[in-house]
Each structure stands twice: as C-alpha cells, then as structure tokens.
Amino acid sequence: MKIFEKPILEVKNLRKQFGEGCEYCREISEEKLEKNYCPKCGTVYACQDVSFEVYEGEILGVVGESGSGKSTMMQSLYFDDQVTSGELYITNYKEGTKNIFEESSQQKTFIRNNLFGKVYQNPMLGLKMDFSCIGNIAEKLISSGNRNVGFMTQRAKELLDHVNIPIFRMKEAPRNFSGGMQQRVQIAKALSNNPPILLLDEVTTGLDLSVQANVLDLIKKLQRELNISMVIVSHDLGVIRMLADRTIVMLNGKVVESGLTDQILEDPKHPYTQQLVQSLL
Structure with a gap:
C-alpha cells in the first residue's frame, strides 16, 4: 500500500449553490431540503461544505450518482x-498558504x-476539434507561457507517442478520431505543461468497454511513470476500484463517506455506499 506524506491539494468547505436561497433554506439542513433542492425557492445546493485532501502521487476517486455534485x-x-464559498490550497502555489478561490481571475x-x-x-470541451492534435497541445503550452515552436513540436510528438496516437496523425484534427482517441489527445494536452495535478471528469463514459479499458490502463501507466496527483470523478465504482488509492463518496452535494478505496469497497459504512458496492458485485 502506498504511504502518502503531505497533501498537494486541500479543499475546505467548498459550497456551490445555484439560486439566492431564502429564509427557509439559508441555514442548510437535511430536513429542509429535498435531496439538494429547496422546495420553497428552488435553490440548488450542488456542493455543501465539501472537504478533502489529495496527496502527492495519489489518485483520489470521487464517486456518486448523477446530481451528487x-x-x-x-x-x-x-x-x-465560481464557488459560492470555500477554500482551496495548493502546495505549489505560495507554499499552500493562500486561499486560491479568493485570488484574482x-x-x-x-x-x-x-x-x-x-x-x-x-472531448469537445477540452479540445478544439478543428485544430490539429499538435495545435491543441501547442495552445496549452502557449497559455502557460511557452513560445518556442521547436520545443512545442517536440513536446507534442513525445506526448502523442506517450498516449499511443500515431505520430503521422499529429497534424490531423481530433474531429476525425474515435471517442477513445479524442480522450487520449485530451490527456496529452492536459499533461503538456507537466502539471502536478490532473483532474479527470467521467473520462470513460460513453466509450466501448474495450476502449474504456485502454484509457484506464493509460491513466494508470501515466500516473505510475509521472508520479502525478489525480482526482478522478466517476459514477462507476469499477473505474474507481481500478484506479483510486483513496475515495470519497458524494450524495446530494455532500461527502457521505471517505477512506482507502479497498476499505470502502470491503466495508462500506453509509447506506448509499453499501448500495453502490452491492450493485458492483
């Protein structure tokens, strides 16, 4: 089992609501809300005081049904x-002392x-479908301050090779690719500036099972080789079981259970987690 020393990312009391709230629901309580929704004013409390840490070199799984936040x-x-309230700290930014949610745009x-x-x-949210693969990767590198064309070309070749996209196709637009290949180009683009933290949101949803397996194998391989910290969101506990060291379980905008993935799968405490694990068996 991996031992993690210090958090690279820390989230405290993240709250996100859609709507102004009313006198009835402003002090949030389970008795007042229907799931995460106020029956009086219609405000949705999508995230309610969500807190967790991600450690260096760790994959944190986030599991929950649609609408869980x-x-x-x-x-x-x-x-x-934009969050309604909360705190976010990253050790690589101002030594983890500054709440990033309060920083300027x-x-x-x-x-x-x-x-x-x-x-x-x-993939349409993460890629420009009319740009070439190499153009997509260059866009991310330019955003992080790089202007060296030779470096960007070499970096794109390395990354596309890393995610098993043939180099002869690097000048093709992702719109010509299958869903699984588009996800691999997205992963290459996301890794282009060597970020310490990778966020993956339902990356295998809608893919064929064999393609899903390839993408998951790639994520696991990259994490092992690069020692990058990852947060992986999925409604599929099978994906979380394969990838995550630790897992948080979300329901109606709240974290209802957290712990080592093996522990949660073998001995779930919350009734919703028990139901999830049961559905996996």
Whole structure:
C-alpha cells in the first residue's frame, strides 16, 4: 500500500449553490431540503461544505450518482465555475498558504494553465476539434507561457507517442478520431505543461468497454511513470476500484463517506455506499 506524506491539494468547505436561497433554506439542513433542492425557492445546493485532501502521487476517486455534485466540484476546482464559498490550497502555489478561490481571475488563469490539467467527459470541451492534435497541445503550452515552436513540436510528438496516437496523425484534427482517441489527445494536452495535478471528469463514459479499458490502463501507466496527483470523478465504482488509492463518496452535494478505496469497497459504512458496492458485485 502506498504511504502518502503531505497533501498537494486541500479543499475546505467548498459550497456551490445555484439560486439566492431564502429564509427557509439559508441555514442548510437535511430536513429542509429535498435531496439538494429547496422546495420553497428552488435553490440548488450542488456542493455543501465539501472537504478533502489529495496527496502527492495519489489518485483520489470521487464517486456518486448523477446530481451528487461531483462534476460541479470539478468545475469549481478548475475555475470553470465560481464557488459560492470555500477554500482551496495548493502546495505549489505560495507554499499552500493562500486561499486560491479568493485570488484574482488573472492568478486563477495562471494556476489553471500551470498547475492543473483537466480531461473532460465531453472531448469537445477540452479540445478544439478543428485544430490539429499538435495545435491543441501547442495552445496549452502557449497559455502557460511557452513560445518556442521547436520545443512545442517536440513536446507534442513525445506526448502523442506517450498516449499511443500515431505520430503521422499529429497534424490531423481530433474531429476525425474515435471517442477513445479524442480522450487520449485530451490527456496529452492536459499533461503538456507537466502539471502536478490532473483532474479527470467521467473520462470513460460513453466509450466501448474495450476502449474504456485502454484509457484506464493509460491513466494508470501515466500516473505510475509521472508520479502525478489525480482526482478522478466517476459514477462507476469499477473505474474507481481500478484506479483510486483513496475515495470519497458524494450524495446530494455532500461527502457521505471517505477512506482507502479497498476499505470502502470491503466495508462500506453509509447506506448509499453499501448500495453502490452491492450493485458492483
């Protein structure tokens, strides 16, 4: 079993709501909400005080049904969406002393381009489908400050080779590729600036089983070779079992269980986790 020493990323009390809230629901409690929704004013509490750490070289799994808040949480971490409140610390940024959610949009852009890579469920969100593969990777490198064309070309070749995309196809647009190949190009793009943290949101959903297996094998191989920290979101406990060292379980915007993946699978405590594990057997 891996031993992890210190968190590279720490999230405290992340809250994201859609709607203003009302007197009835402003003090959130289970009795007042229907799942994560206020029946009086319609406000959705997509993330309710979500807290967790990710350690160096660790894969953290996030599992939960649709609407549990896991994708909203990932959007918040990558600044695709603004949080309502909460704290985010990364050791590689100002020695982990600054709440990144309170930083300026310019600083958030810097962090997004230099410290994070993200792979979206829908490749159209992570790739420019009309750009070539090499153009997509260059775009990420340019965003993080690189201007050396020779370096960018070489880096793109290395990465595409790493994710098993034939080099002779590097000038092709991803729109010509299968779903599995598009995900591999997305992974190459996300890794281009050597980020310490990779965020993967439902990356195998919609792929054929054999293609899913290839993508999961690739993720595992990259993590082993690069010792990169990852947060992997999935509704599929089979994916989490294969990849994650530790897992958090989300339901109705809250973390209801967390622990070592093996522990959660063998001895789930929360009724929802028990139900999930039962469905896997």
